[in-house]
Amino acid sequence: MGDADRKFFVLDTNILLHEPFAIYSFQEHDVIIPMTVLEELDRIKDSKRDVSRDARVAIRALEDIFKDATPDQIAEGIIVGKEGSTGTVSIFADYEIKETVQAFADKAGDNRILNAVLHLQAKRSPRTVVLVTKDINMRLRAKGAGVLFVEDYRTDQLIDDVSLLTKGFQVFEGGFWDKVGQVETENSGRTTLHILPRELADTTFVNQYLLDEGDDFAGRVVGLTDTEMTIKDISRERLMHREAWGVRPKNIYQGMAMDALLDPNVDLVILTGPAGCGKTILAMAAALEQVVEKGMYDKIIVTRNTPEIAESIGFLPGTEEEKMLPWLGAVTDTLEALHKNDECADGSMRYIMDKANIQFKSINFMRGRSIQNAFVILDECQNLTASQLKTIITRCGEGTKIVCSGNLAQIDSPYLTPVTSGLTYIVERFKNFEGSACVYLNGVVRSRLAEFAEENL
DSSP: OOOOGOOEEEHHHHHHHHTTTTGGTTTTTTEEEEHHHHHHHHHHHHHHTHHHHHHHHHHHHHHHHHOOOHHHHHHEEOOOOOOTTOOOEEEOOGGGOOOOOOOTTTTTTHHHHHHHHHHHHHSSSSEEEEOSSOOOOHHHHHHHHSSSEEOOOOOTOOOOOOGOOOSSSESSSOOGGGGGOOOEEEEEEEEEEEEEEEEGTTTTTTTOOOETTTTEEEEEEEEEOEEEEEEOOOOOHHHOOOOOOOOOOSSSHHHHHHHHHHHOOOEEEEOOOOOOOOHHHHHHHHHHIIHHHHHSSSSEEEOOOTHHHHHGGGSSSSHHHHGGGGGGHHHHHHHHHTTSSSHHHHHHHHHHHTTTTTEEOOOOOOOOOOSSSSSEEEEOOSSSOHHHHHHHHBOOOTTTEEEEEEEEOOOOTOOOOOTTTTHHHHHHHHHHHHEEEEEOSOOOSSSSHHHHHHHHH
């Protein structure tokens, strides 16, 4: 590759907060970190925000690269990556540049980064200088200020369009058995297994559900080889009659979710879908059934992402559980809904929370723990990055089941989109893992008002 083909990639601060090791992702090109980015990382690392850890990781990664370098080498660029790599990382002293762009008076840091990119664009021509940022508004301002090449960071993006994300099931036109020629069937107790040619189903993976339009067949892929797939015959009727804590599925999608939630061989269940499709109530009902009735787990741990929690949790009175309650209203609402017909609903709630040992935890305090024999419910996953989800999932020890649920249409994080959300990431990464199942809950069952709003607003 000639020098003219090598690009300069200028990284915005949010790239290193989203992926602290992004500096290693550009291979044979040159990465430039403006001094302003280091200043912003320094401010964030000492803050109480949930991204402060990522800022510290990014700073340590840069320190590892530059620890033995001279000032001249830092300005020129240090080669990073594996042996034989030609990509470099350098720090650019952007404070020395005379500002030509002053787009926003309250965004001095952004202005300095934009000026640095414009300066490099003029000085380094004809080589391409690309500003990489996850901030949509920054991308628009950069283009308006005259930056020729602006990109989002897509190295960790596994799919190009969220509509391509697997739903965890396939629906066959007509009847399923009409498409099947020869089949080998085995019976083991109440379980019926069919061994079929793999090409019958497109892009099959383990624990994927198979349905047909005939409203009769339902199965789950339980084994795969290069040429064959083994399907557990469940039938729609049996799926629709699964029950947990008095809750029965209202549609076939909830039936598939309930089947995965109650299966002790599935360690990770990922539930996606619109608001009101039943993600939280199914997870909580399955948790109570398996902890209280069957004694399969010792406790229920409920946690979720709370963007502003680090700054505001300390000002709320009470224990960690009590501080978390405002953010876990969806879970307490669900518990109330499950016991609304009891004679004394408040007494039932208190009894169940004690009996099931329900613990409300902040994600910030999950690091370093090892969670054993627990049913973990991780709500609102769409607002987590892949690295945050990895931190939580790797906490799960022996005998622990984790349910990750979220709605990709309700992302609150300024750094995430549906295709870069950690929820999308784990759906794609875990789809070939035999200990996980994913179900997209199609259809709103909360109320006719919620259903109309989801479809028409």
